[in-house]
Amino acid sequence: ETGVTQSPTHLIKTRGQQVTLRCSSQSGHNTVSWYQQALGQGPQFIFQYYREEENGRGNFPPRFSGLQFPNYSSELNVNALELDDSALYLCASSLGWGRGGQETQYFGPGTRLLVL
Amino acid sequence: AQTVTQSQPEMSVQEAETVTLSCTYDTSESDYYLFWYKQPPSRQMILVIRQEAYKQQNATENRFSVNFQKAAKSFSLKISDSQLGDAAMYFCAYRSAMAGNTPLVFGKGTRLSVIA
Numbered sequence: 001e002t003g004v005t006q007s008p009t010h011l012i013k014t015r016g017q018q019v020t021l022r023c024s025s026q027s028g029h030n031t032v033s034w035y036q037q038a039l040g041q042g043p044q045f046i047f048q049y050y051r052e053e054e055n056g057r058g059n060f061p062p063r064f065s066g067l068q069f070p071n072y073s074s075e076l077n078v079n080a081l082e083l084d085d086s087a088l089y090l091c092a093s094s095l096g097w098g099r100g101g102q103e104t105q106y107f108g109p110g111t112r113l114l115v116l
Numbered sequence: 117a118q119t120v121t122q123s124q125p126e127m128s129v130q131e132a133e134t135v136t137l138s139c140t141y142d143t144s145e146s147d148y149y150l151f152w153y154k155q156p157p158s159r160q161m162i163l164v165i166r167q168e169a170y171k172q173q174n175a176t177e178n179r180f181s182v183n184f185q186k187a188a189k190s191f192s193l194k195i196s197d198s199q200l201g202d203a204a205m206y207f208c209a210y211r212s213a214m215a216g217n218t219p220l221v222f223g224k225g226t227r228l229s230v231i232a
Contacts (some may be wrong), residue, residue: 030204033219033220035220040224041224041225042120042207042209042222042223042224042225043161043220043222044222045219045220045221056218056219058219074124075153088159090161092161092220104166105163105220106163107160107161107162108152108160109158109159109160110159110160112159
């Protein structure tokens with residue numbers, strides 16, 4: 001167990017709807033990263049939040065947005081859901097802002113999203 | 117952009133035997149970190165081992181060790197005395213050592229089966 005929790009564990013939505021996924025970071029961690037893992041693929045970086053600000057983003061459209069709260073928990077919001085958004089969404093927390101990679105990223109169990 | 121390639125979609129090993137999972141990567145950077153993560157059916161991504169590029173000595177963690185060949189950009193994982201609990205997806209990942217929390221870049225993974 002890493003201390004990183006995510007909710008919900010599973011979710012079913014229909015195309016065009018909006019969804020919010022939640023992540024509670026490990027105690028003391030101030031950085032949260034979100035990844036999308038499609039079936040049979042490795043995780044792909046969506047974006048990262050450090051002290052409530054987005055400070056890195058992967059190749060995902062603006063309908064993927066997020067928030068980080070003062071307690072460093074985080075939300076991932078996806079608008080106008082598409083069928084291809086069906087995936088496992090992972091969040092990872094770490095203690096930043098040091099030299100890259102020095103702070104290990106600890107992953108949560110993920111949220112499985114199915115878009116019909 | 118950095119890329120990570122895992123050329124073995126599936127591998128199998130007899131219990132108590134040794135298996136090696138392959139990983140190659142492409143980068144123009146000289147300072148970075150490499151990781152192997154394990155993802156069991158529970159979906160939680162677990163860090164197995166990490167290697168700092170500036171260290172010539174190969175990392176080891178109990179039954180897990182790596183063969184890091186920087187010039188060849190190769191980073192293989194050796195699992196000794198394989199156990200049934202080692203069965204999982206294994207992902208190789210790269211992380212730049214630039215300042216700040218840089219994201220992980222994952223390969224597509226290798227599914228490891230352990231035969232009793």
